[in-house]
Amino acid sequence: MEDAILRVKLATLKSEHRDLDDAIEMLLEAPGKDQLQLARLKKRKLRLKDEISEIEDRLLPDIIA
DSSP: OHHHHHHHHHHHHHHHHHHHHHHHHHHHHSSSOOHHHHHHHHHHHHHHHHHHHHHHHHHSOOOOO
């Protein structure tokens, strides 16, 4: 049961990560870029990446050979 919940959360986080990537790209292309907003989006994207990695590690633990 917990794995199913983690998989749903993982899919949600990955979707949000992709959306942030798109938002950052659009902001970079926009004239008069808001550097503060850009920095915040990048920071949020990094936090999401860390959360994604943590969940993936919980779902697929390292196997010591």
